[in-house]
Amino acid sequence: MRELSAIFEIKQLSKRIPAGDGLSGERLLLNHINAVIQEPESIAMMGASGQGKSTLLRILACLESADEGELYVHGSSCRSMDRTKWRSQVCYVAQQAVMLPGSVEDNLRTVSRLHGTAYEEQLAIRLMDRSGLDSITMKKSAEDLSGGEKQRLALIRSLMLRPSVLLLDEVTASLDAVSGRLIEEVLMDWHNSEGTSMLWVTHHADQARRVASRAWTLEGGKLLDSGSHSLPDWEEDKEELLGSVNQA
Ligand SMILES: Nc1ncnc2c1ncn2[C@@H]1O[C@H](COP(=O)(O)OP(=O)(O)OP(=O)(O)O)[C@@H](O)[C@H]1O
Secondary structure, three states, X not given: OOOOOOOEEEEEEEEEEEEEOOEEEEEEEEEEEEEEEOOOOEEEEEOOOOXXXXXXXXXXXXXXXXXXXXXXXXXXXXOOOOHHHHHHHEEEEOOOOOOOOOEHHHHHHHHHHHOOOOOOHHHHHHHHHHOOOOOOOOOOXXXXXXXXXXXXXXXXXXXXXXXXXXXXXXXXXXXXXXXXXXXXXXXXXXXXXXXXXXXXXOOOHHHHHHHOOEEEEXXXXXXXXXXXXXXXHHHHHHHHHHHHXXXX
């Protein structure tokens, strides 16, 4: 156990990938990244395509390994924790929802069973209603849902684990504008009532401004933290911040 436990901490995290473009060797996709979440927060994760946002989220959820570095949730290292337990506390929601076999209800119950948590039926119904899935019966086959419905079910499945940190990989990208805003509201209400920290990968500055109080931007393998800079000015401040990170 460490002395002062942040909710979540990333220390010196690096990931190498094949150099690509016919080149031999490797290149650093993530270059000694450090970040900390001290108290419940909603953070936007931004950066151009291919900078490594999804890879970073998958590493944070222990779905992929890093080459160097360490992760902590509430002071416990990912190296010392069982992976299933880690994933129930640091939960990844992919851009393309993957359904488990069976019905909508099976999907919700299976996750609780796998993680050894009680199935909260009333909570499931409330979240389905709030997410615009009130007309879907619990007995419907999950595979028969539309892409947007699957995405919302996957989100509800993750919320029901009551994680400390929720990693959201462009989770509204497959939704129409109205459903997307509805899901933003559901997630922000959850963040405010349950204290779950949220990390939203998004390409949209307007979404970042609606859901986050700060932004982490991946650029050239480094993570730039907007810190106390207000999000509307973030793009203007980025050059200055990038300069200071590169000099560090
Ligand atoms: N294991 C791997 N082997 C080879 N290349 C990899 C590996 N993992 C990631 N990459 C490459 O690293 C880059 C970053 O991918 P990633 O999906 O993390 O980016 P991203 O920032 O999420 O992009 P987008 O915004 O387009 O979703 C890509 O070029 C990807 O092909």
